[in-house]
Amino acid sequence: MVAYLLESYSVSISRACRVARLPKSMYYYKNVRDDSETINKLVELAEKHPTEGQDLYYSRIRQQGFQWNYKRVRRVYLLLGMNKRRKVRRRVPARVKVPLIVPEQAGDTWSMDFMCDVLVNKRRFRTLNIIDDYNREAIAVEAAYTIPAIRVTQILERTIHEQGKPNCIRVDNGPEFNSKEFKDWCESKDIIVQFTQPGKPMQNGYMERFNRTFMENILDAYLFEDINQVQVLADEWMEDYNYSRPHEALGGITPNLYKQLNCGDIENSTEFPTSPQFQQQ
Numbered sequence: 049m050v051a052y053l054l055e056s057y058s059v060s061i062s063r064a065c066r067v068a069r070l071p072k073s074m075y076y077y078k079n080v081r082d083d084s085e086t087i088n089k090l091v092e093l094a095e096k097h098p099t100e101g102q103d104l105y106y107s108r109i110r111q112q113g114f115q116w117n118y119k120r121v122r123r124v125y126l127l128l129g130m131n132k133r134r135k136v137r138r139r140v141p142a143r144v145k146v147p148l149i150v151p152e153q154a155g156d157t158w159s160m161d162f163m164c165d166v167l168v169n170k171r172r173f174r175t176l177n178i179i180d181d182y183n184r185e186a187i188a189v190e191a192a193y194t195i196p197a198i199r200v201t202q203i204l205e206r207t208i209h210e211q212g213k214p215n216c217i218r219v220d221n222g223p224e225f226n227s228k229e230f231k232d233w234c235e236s237k238d239i240i241v242q243f244t245q246p247g248k249p250m251q252n253g254y255m256e257r258f259n260r261t262f263m264e265n266i267l268d269a270y271l272f273e274d275i276n277q278v279q280v281l282a283d284e285w286m287e288d289y290n291y292s293r294p295h296e297a298l299g300g301i302t303p304n305l306y307k308q309l310n311c312g313d314i315e316n317s318t319e320f321p322t323s324p325q326f327q328q329q
Contacts, residue, residue: 086116086124094130097293099264102130107294154307157181157242158214159255162195162222165267165278173275175282176203179258180211181218183310184295185303186286187211189262191278197227204233216240218252257297261289 057064065071093105106121125131163175174195178187188207192199208214217239219225225241234241244251266285272278291304298306 183303183306189282197229201233
């Protein structure tokens with residue numbers, strides 16, 4: 049307003065400030081705070097991880113070595129209007145919650161489940177998602193048009209070759225998991241199959257939470273032209289999920305770092321705890 053009066057009328061700064069009811073000192077005040085770097089970083093994170101919120105952005109920022117405190121990140125976050133929630137499809141919440149026991153060591157218990165979606169040409173596809181209950185690590189996300197029981201065992205064979213064999217696999221009562229092929233294969237590998245009760249998905253709560261995150265970040269976030277696009281994006285997302293994305297249930301650190309901290313082999317890690325309650329200044 050003062051600038052407009054000075055530009056449009058031949059008046060002094062003092063008079064322009066009086067007309068605008070603005071203290072003269074405020075006209076001369078120069079804000080020394082430069083938030084450009086913080087803004088750029090938040091915009092970058094929002095473009096790359098559009099479904100995440102302030103706390104995860106803050107954890108990622110601290111993980112990347114920036115020393116901005118929580119209040120500063122929150123102020124800029126609100127300034128940019130990032131607190132406005134995006135509309136996404138939501139699952140109906142489970143009515144019954146059954147507590148899960150966290151395994152005492154990595155690789156002891158895996159959880160496994162299917163998800164479905166469609167390509168832009170309306171062709172349906174599925175993903176087989178496998179996680180380690182110990183540290184919520186994404187063990188595998190396999191995308192295909194069909195995944196029968198024999199394909200499930202093939203995926204598990206490959207995954208066990210890469211990760212080692214679990215003692216137990218938790219699944220629902222889907223036909224692939226109830227099939228003779230799957231049960232015989234698990235018996236041959238000396239793997240216990242733990243079935244959840246029908247209608248109680250939260251008995252496999254770790255898997256349900258993982259599926260929700262995968263849906264928000266991949267299935268709901270992109271339009272897929274072919275199955276290869278699904279697999280490529282799923283693989284990229286798994287890398288970020290396991291090695292870069294802070295996990296609230298793990299105290300704000302990544303699944304990879306959690307396993308290193310609790311199973312040794314931490315000397316070569318470049319990750320550090322990032323939970324906001326420990327990082328605020």
